[in-house]
Amino acid sequence: MVRKLSAGLAVGAGSALIVIALAAAGVLDTVEMKAYDRRMQWAARPETVNRDIVLVEINDTTVRDMAPLFGHWPWPRVALSYVIDYLHRAPAKVVAVDISLPERDAVDRY
Structure with a gap:
């Protein structure tokens, strides 16, 4: 039982260290931005666009x-x-x- 608990804690701590290292390197931000772009592409359906809304941009x-x-x-x-x-x-x-x-x-x- 103690062995299983120790192994579980070691796996959890190792996983946490990997996630912290990836976050510090900025890898997770890049992955999240790409995933967000993909979710927005899937959610943006032309038939649901409200044509009453107009964006006037000064560029x-x-x-x-x-x-x-x-x-x-x-x-x-x-x-x-x-x-x-x-x-x-x-x-x-x-x-x-x-x-x-x-x-x-x-x-x-x-």
Whole structure:
């Protein structure tokens, strides 16, 4: 009985050490991210997409294309307010904004 308990504890401790080593090396993060991507691919079925939800993204292409009007990023706050006002008149039921603007507004250049 003591032998079985000792063997079980040794296997458990060895397994824990292996998991800790893999976690410290970042291997488990990589495996989890790949598994998460796969689960999201399986869960994302085109027939379940809600077509009433629209994502408006300001990305590098948008900033480049709008540079003649608004200049380089960060755009003046008034330019961003135009976008929000346009979406509100669409009429969007909800407009959520997730932008970090730590710099002062350069209204004088607009």
